[in-house]
Amino acid sequence: MHADHPPSIDVTALAAVLDGTTAGVAVFDTELRYLYVNPSLVRRNGLPPAAHIGRRPSEVLPDIDAREDLMRAVLADGRAREVTSSGRLPAESGTARVYWHGAYHRLEADGRVLGVVGIVLEVMADDEQRRFAQAQRHLSLLDSANTRIGTTLDMDTTCAELADLVVPGLADIAAVEVFPPDVAPPVRPAPPDVVRLRRAAMSAVRGLSGGVTRFGVAGDYIDYQEEAAVSRCLATNQPVVEDLTDTERLRRSAPHPDRAAAYRELGLHSSVAVPISVRGAPIGVLGLLRAGGSPVFSDDDVVVARELAGRAAVHLDHARRFTHEHTIALELQRSLLSEPRPPHPHIEVATRYLPADRSVLVGGDWFDVIPLPDGRHLKAMGDVMGHGVEAAVAMSHYRSLLRLLADEELPPHRILEQLDRMVERSGIDRAATCLLTVVNADGGLCEVASAGHLPPVFLDPGPAGTRICDVPAAPPLGTGFGGYRSTVMECGPGTVLFMYTDGLVERRGEDIDASVARLGALTLPDNGDLETFLDRVLERFGPGAEDDIAVMASRTRDEPDDPAPEP
Missing domain, CATH: 3.30.450.20 (PAS domain)
Incomplete structure (x- = not known):
């Protein structure tokens, strides 16, 4: 000793x-x-x-x-x-x-x-001293909730923060469970008269942490019978306190008979299920358990547990709304920023989209490649002002109108004029910059027109080097001012046309002309691969970006692919 x-x-x-x-x-x-x-x-x-x-x-x-x-x-x-x-x-x-x-x-x-x-x-x-100590613990929990719950917009993280907060100050074991549609689709249909919840988080004191894993872990789906305390809590939207030393009540609270034996083995003697409600409707439940020498739950304990669940509910609602919008934005991005298909077999196209704010996966940047008659094709790069779902919806309108106008076989400056008028009539309230190029079938020449967009870059094969196109200045789309003009540029086979949005080069405190001029140092990798080229561009210019970045590189090969021989 x-x-x-x-x-x-x-x-x-x-x-x-x-x-x-x-x-x-x-x-x-x-x-x-x-x-x-x-x-x-x-x-x-x-x-x-x-x-x-x-x-x-x-x-x-x-x-x-x-x-x-x-x-x-x-x-x-x-x-x-x-x-x-x-x-x-x-x-x-x-x-x-x-x-x-x-x-x-x-x-x-x-x-x-x-x-x-x-x-x-x-x-x-004495009783007074115990009540004072309990009140101090309750106040400490409520005070800690202000800084420890809701630190992110992730539902599972918020649930874990709630579970970790109440252990050991309020319970020996805590589980936070939510309805599956709020966090993930159910893995299978729930049987009749069964409440299925997804366990988002679980916490336990050190002496019990090993034994509670038999009850399930975070991510598991838990089924509760109609008479279980959790089911009754959700049905009434009121806390339910259970004495687990009563055999009948223990049987009802435990989802399976083997669980009841485990409850006994761990010495669990009392529980409380507290609803987590948003605008009067429960979205989940906070389950608390005590064991061994811990006292049974008092009325004050239940009041504090409900207050903590209510505070967590506010953050979970924010996280749920964010997740819902995040899902919509992600699906919108996938549909609108899907990689363009090459319009002809001898055209190569590579694209990238990099959001400046990783929490907003969609914005107003877009790109497109549209096949035209006689082997020509139209390439577009645009940037709608703003971010989020609203900007993406406006971007969808611009892209749809552009595809409609492309069928009229107009030169790029006339397409921009028509698009500017249609946007003004359609009521789209977000201006956008846009760069259009129409490339001839043989890739020898292309026409370029800009609506307030930064100029494209041409990377010629061999020693010719890199050219930054001098595009006439013009206002963005949606302003109604017009005044767009086309410029003819050489764009022979093998020349790479590089188009981008301002997030790639625009930096605070730097003149935009100086920012664009830096693109004159761009070179192709030794193997000429366009995907590798874009990776290197983003590695060089992407860090420090304060806006979304969309880039597209394309070129016409020397000869179209020969058709496959007939079998």
Whole structure:
């Protein structure tokens, strides 16, 4: 029961005197490390002597009020002190608190300070003291909820934050379960008269954490019969408290007979199910369990649990709404920003879309490649002002109108004029920049027109190098000003046409002309692969972007692919 110690402290003699006393006794060195613990204290703490020796009380028993400050004061001035403390011991369940009275004296020899001896006796707190301690814990929980719940817009994270908050302050075990459609589709239809929930989070005190895994883990689907406490809680939207020492009530609360046996084995004796409701309708339930020496749930406990569930519900509702919009945005992005199909077999196209804000997966940037008669094709790059679903909807209108106008075989500046008028008449309230190029069938020439968009870049094969097209300035679409003009550019076979949105080059504090000029240093990889080219462009220019980035690289090969021979 002891380790190396100063020779002036005879721990063997101490053990001979103190091993048999019913009071808990510990001897500490001047650094407040345990030198000796008697059997009574070992039993009370629930830890072997070896777990104490050489460590400080705060390290051995982190959930108790060890009052090391008081012990240091005793070391400093030699005046004995007494104090009443409380906390949770490893041998006890999570919410069970013990109270003890301790006396601390300084040990000296030949005028030299050797350490501190502590003598503790467990005491019973009176009802008023217990109620005061409980009120303090409740207030602490409610205060912590303001900063610990709802730190993200992810539903599972919010559920985990709620479960972790209430353990061990309010329960020994906590589970947060929600209706599956709010977080994921159900894996199978629920049987009749069964409530199916998805367990989003679970937490337990250290002594029970291993045993509760048999009840299921986060992500599992849990079925509750109609008479179960959880089902009744959701049906009435009111808390349901159960005494699990009653065999019949335990049978109803446990989904399966084997669960009832597990409840008994873990010593679970009381539970409370609290609805998590949004605008009067439950979206899930907070389940709390207590075991061992923890007291049964009081009315005050239930009030606090309901308040915490209500606060979590607000954040879960925000997360649910965000998830719903996020799903819509993602599907919209997939449908509108699907990679364009090459209009002809001898045309290569590569595209990328990179949102500046990873929490908003869709914005107003778009690109398109539209086949035209006589082997020509139209390439478009656009940027609707704003982000989110509204910008994506406006982008969809622009893209649809552009495809409609492309069938009229107009030059690019005339397409922009028509598009500008149609947007004004359609009531789209978001302006957009747009860059159009019409490439001839042989890829020798292309016509370029811009509506407030940044100029394209041409990367010619061989030593010719990189050209930034000088496109006449014109206002964005949706302004009604018009004034668009086309410019003819050489775009022979093998020349790469690179189009982009302003998020690629625009940087705060830098002139836009200087930003675009940096694109003059673009080069193709040695193998000429367009996908690799775009990866390198984003690696170089993407970091630091404050807006979405859309890029498209395309070229006409020297000759169309030969048709496959007839079998």
